[in-house]
Amino acid sequence: MRKLIDAVLIKGLPAADIKNANKVNLWIFLWACTLVATVMMQEMQIIQNSVVSLVAALVNLAMGVTMALTYRRMLHTLDEMERKIQYNALASAVAMAMLVYGASSILAKAAITPELDASWMLTIMAFTYSGGLIAGRLRMA
Amino acid sequence: MNNRLKLLRADKGWTQADLATQLDVSRQTIIAIEKGKFDPSLPLAFKAARLFDLTIEDIFNDHD
Numbered sequence: 001m002r003k004l005i006d007a008v009l010i011k012g013l014p015a016a017d018i019k020n021a022n023k024v025n026l027w028i029f030l031w032a033c034t035l036v037a038t039v040m041m042q043e044m045q046i047i048q049n050s051v052v053s054l055v056a057a058l059v060n061l062a063m064g065v066t067m068a069l070t071y072r073r074m075l076h077t078l079d080e081m082e083r084k085i086q087y088n089a090l091a092s093a094v095a096m097a098m099l100v101y102g103a104s105s106i107l108a109k110a111a112i113t114p115e116l117d118a119s120w121m122l123t124i125m126a127f128t129y130s131g132g133l134i135a136g137r138l139r140m141a
Numbered sequence: 142m143n144n145r146l147k148l149l150r151a152d153k154g155w156t157q158a159d160l161a162t163q164l165d166v167s168r169q170t171i172i173a174i175e176k177g178k179f180d181p182s183l184p185l186a187f188k189a190a191r192l193f194d195l196t197i198e199d200i201f202n203d204h205d
Contacts, residue, residue: 012167
């Protein structure tokens with residue numbers, strides 16, 4: 001149990017790595033906030049103007065690009081074992097997304113299930129990535 | 142890959158945290174290397190060799 005807690009809390013990582021990881025978390029939070037806020041405002045018809053939608057999409061895109069660049073910068077300076085764990089988790093998330101998308105496309109074409117929503121893809125990737133990180137840290141502990 | 146990192150570290154009287162600080166990696170990385178669960182990169186292996194004033198082959202070997 002203690003190993004699991006340590007794996008979740010990434011215990012023992014150098015302070016600089018934790019600081020960089022917190023920066024990434026902040027940008028992920030901001031990106032998710034702009035995404036959720038924009039979609040909610042569109043659904044509640046607060047945003048009806050296409051120009052405002054375009055601006056909102058650009059703001060979300062800018063947040064996303066900054067998030068990706070901050071993450072890449074963090075990976076370059078990260079502790080080398082943690083970097084390997086991160087790469088493995090990313091690979092698992094991409095593989096899972098491809099597999100789920102492929103299988104759901106077949107099921108949707110056969111009218112067995114509805115088309116897979118993009119938000120589900122993001123959720124599946126996020127959970128696979130997080131699971132991959134914890135599994136990787138437990139494997140190395 | 143096998144290694145003598147634990148022995149060499151013990152000879153110097155260093156803790157895993159001491160070695161981690163000197164090699165600029167996390168203590169978890171040192172633990173994983175000592176247990177043979179993680180193979181260090183070439184730059185890290187060179188850094189360790191320089192630290193102990195040995196060659197890489199003196200510390201790491203790929204024999205069982």
